Amino acid sequence: MNQKKTHLESKKSSNKNSNNKLIFTQNQRDALKSKIIEKFGVSVEESEKILLEIEKKSNNKVSTNTSSNVDLKNNALSKNLNNSKRISKIDENNVRSSNKKRIQKINVNPKINNLDEENIISKSKNNKNNEKVKSSIKKKGIEQNKFTVDKTSSSQNNFPKKHNPKNKNVDSILQNIVPDYNSQISIEVNHVDLTFEVQNEKIDTLKETFVRTLKRNKSKKIKIHALKDVSFQIHKGEKVGVIGYNGAGKSTLLGVITGIYLPDKGTVSTVGKISPLLSLGAGFDQNFSGRRNIMLNGAVLGYDKSFLESKVDEIIEFSELGKFIDIPLKNYSSGMLAKLGFSIATVVEPDILIIDEILGVGDVNFQKKCRDKIMSLMDGGTTVILVSHAIPQIRSLCDKAIWIDNGRLRDMGEVNRVCDEYLKDAEKATKEQLENIQFR
C-alpha cells in the first residue's frame, strides 16, 4: 500500500506540473542511477546525465506527439554523441566507441509514456476516489509495478546487489528504457573454491604407496588453492574479459565454467550451449582421415549428429584443406591440424563462447579469417568470456572485466576501469620488484 501511495503521489506531482512530464521520484532516480552505474560502470555524474537524457527524451515524446520516431532517435543520437564527445575530452583513452555504443542502446520505450497517459486519464476521471485509482492500477498489475520503486530498498543500497528481489523493479524499469538490457543470467558462479592436491614426487604405483605408508614418510601433499571464494554473475549477451597475472587462476576458472573441473565448494550454473575454444582438436585420431575426425571431434564437443552432417562441407571449406581432407591426420602439418580444429570448434552458434587467448591459427590469411569468425560469433546475444593478456584487445572487445588475482576475484566492473587498475597494479608490482633488487 505504501508503495502505491508514493507512486500515486509521484503521479500527482507530475499531474500538478501538468506538462505531462515523466519524472521519476527521488527514490526511483537513486535506484536507477545506481543501476546505471553498476551496469555500465560510469561515474555518478555521467549516470545523472544519462538519466536526464532519458527523461528529456521521454518528455519530448509526450509533448510532441506528432514528431516521428526517426526524428526523435536522431535527436537523441546527436545529443548522445555530444555527450560522449564531452566525456572523451576528459579521458580520451578510456571512453571510446564502447561508450557510444552503450548510449545508443538507451532508447525511449513508448510504453512508458502510453501508460503514463492512461494513468492520468484514469486519475482525472476518479480524482476524488482514490480507491478506484488503486484498483485500476491493480488491474494493470505487473507493468505498473515496474514504476514503483520501494523506498527502503533504494535508500539503503547505493550499489544494489542483483540478488535483491526488491531491485527487480529497477531491472524492469531499465528493461523498458533500454531495449537491449537483459537481466537474464547466463553464467552464475557462487562462492567457488577449488584446490588441487599435488605431491612433491608423484606416487602412482601401489608399491610406492604401501612402502611409504609403512615407513610413515609419505611426502606431504601440497595443496594449491587455485580458486578462493569466487562468485560473480554474467548476464546474457555480456562480453567479459578475464585478466590477471600468470598462474592467477584464469584458466582454472574457465575450466570450472565449462565443467571440466568440479569445484570443491560452491556452485556454477550456466544457461545455454557452451562452446569452449580451449579444446581445438581434442580427441583427434591420427589414423583417421580429416573427414572422420570432423565427426569424432564434433562428437567430443557435444554436437548433434544431424547438425554435424549438414555442416561437414562448411567445415571443410572453412578449413581450406581441400583434397587433404581425405588423408590420414598423421600426414598433416601442425598448421593444418590447427586449421581443422578451429573450423570444427567454431561451426556452432553458441550461447556462451569461451576463448582462451584469441587464436592466431595458421598462416596470415587464415589468422585474419579466424579473427573475423570470432568477431561474428561474438556478435548478437552471445555471452563471451575472453581470457587474454592483451589489454587493448580486452578493452576493445569487452564491456566488463574480471580481475583474478591469486585465486581471488579482485575486481569486476566496467572494462576500462578494471584494466586501468590492473595496469596500475602491475606497474606498482614491477616497481616494487625493482626497488627490492636495488636494495640488495
Place this chain on the structure above:
Amino acid sequence: MWVFMSSIKKNNLFLLEEIVKKNFSSKYKDSVLGIFWSILRPLLLMLLFTIIFSTIFKKNIENYEVYFLSGWCLFIFFTGAISVSMGSLKANKNIILKTPAPRHIFVLGSIISEFFNFIITILLLACVMIITHASFYWSTIAFSIIPIISLTIMITGIGLMLSVACVYYTDIQHLWGVVTLVLMYGTCIFYPIEIIPEPYRHYVMLNPLFWVIDQFRCCVFYGNFPPMLDVINSLLLSVIILILGIIIFKKYEKKISMKF
C-alpha cells in the same frame, strides 16, 4: 541408472558411437589382417590347446574344440574388455582435460567395442560347431543369452571401478595381466572341473566367472538348462557389482581431470 539415462541423450549417443568406432578400428590399426585377428587368435589358440590336451581329457570331453572355445570366448571378452576399459580414461586424457564430455562414455565405449569383438568370436564358435558336427540344442542355445547378459553387466561394473582406480594407480594395469593368468588357470577353460581334487573344487566354485562360463556351456555344449538358482545368483552378483561400480565412478568422476 544414471549411466544409461544420460547416454540416452542424443548427443551422448553420438559420442558413444564415434568412440566405439574409434576403439574398434584402432584395435588392429596398422595390421595387415586387421579385424581378422579377432578370429585368428582364438582359432590358433584352439588348435594349440586341442593338439596338447584333447587326448588327455578324451574321457571327460568328447568335443574338445567346442569345449575350449565356448569357455575361451567368454573369458577373453571378460579380460579383454576390462583391460581396455581400465585404460580408457588415460587413453582419452586429452579429451577429458579439455572438454566436459561425460566421462563414463569412454568406459562404456571400450566395453561396447569389445562386445563386438566378442560377437565375432561367437560366430567363430558357431562355425567350429558346424565343422566338428557338434549337435545344436536350439531350445537351450536361446537361453545362453542370460549368462552373456550377466557377464556384460559384471564387466561394466568392474570396468567402471578399475578405470577410476587406474587413474590413481597405474600399476593396476600390470597387475591385471597377472590376474588374467590366474583366472585362465582357475576357470576351467581348457580342462574339465572333474580333474580338480574334491577338497579344492569348492574354491573354484567361488569364482563368478566360472559360474557364467559353466552356465554358458550348459546351454551350448551340454544342451541342458543350468540350475535356476545359479543363474539368479550370478545375475544378482553382477547387478551388485555394477551398482558398486557406478557409485565409485560417480564419486571420483569429477576428480579425474584434476588427477592427470
